[in-house]
Amino acid sequence: MAEIKKINHVAVVVADIDQALGFWQDALGLQLHHVEEVPSQKAVVAFLPVGDSEVELVKPTTDDSGLAKFLAEKGGGMHHLCIEVDDIDAKLAELKQKGVRLINETAQELPGRKMAFVHPKSTGGVLVELYQII
Numbered sequence: 001m002a003e004i005k006k007i008n009h010v011a012v013v014v015a016d017i018d019q020a021l022g023f024w025q026d027a028l029g030l031q032l033h034h035v036e037e038v039p040s041q042k043a044v045v046a047f048l049p050v051g052d053s054e055v056e057l058v059k060p061t062t063d064d065s066g067l068a069k070f071l072a073e074k075g076g077g078m079h080h081l082c083i084e085v086d087d088i089d090a091k092l093a094e095l096k097q098k099g100v101r102l103i104n105e106t107a108q109e110l111p112g113r114k115m116a117f118v119h120p121k122s123t124g125g126v127l128v129e130l131y132q133i134i
């Protein structure tokens with residue numbers, strides 16, 4: 001059975017990263033680690049460590065993604081919670097076997113990590129992302 005490691009990050013969708021940093025960095029006092037374009041997610045992401053976890057500020061870079069739709073409909077806000085596991089393929093297989101609805105049936109590989117999303121219909125309304133650091 002795949003082992004749960006920690007909450008890797010909480011993602012917040014924002015319209016403007018600099019403006020969002022006005023709260024998360026300047027007012028609250030988190031440190032900005034780096035900002036990265038993530039083409040596969042059609043987004044720019046600012047990473048702000050909080051202990052062993054991170055807050056990610058996610059800004060859509062196109063109008064046609066789920067993130068862009070979320071921003072347009074809700075004006076931004078908390079988007080997903082990411083749970084880090086030691087073996088994402090095993091965890092996806094376990095969830096599938098338990099009848100959990102997955103958005104991604106197989107993990108997508110990005111530099112340094114593998115990821116997949118679990119459907120909010122199976123989680124009580126929270127979009128859950130799974131991560132494996134590779």
Ligand code: CO
Nearest residue numbers: 011080082129
């Ligand atoms: Co995420």
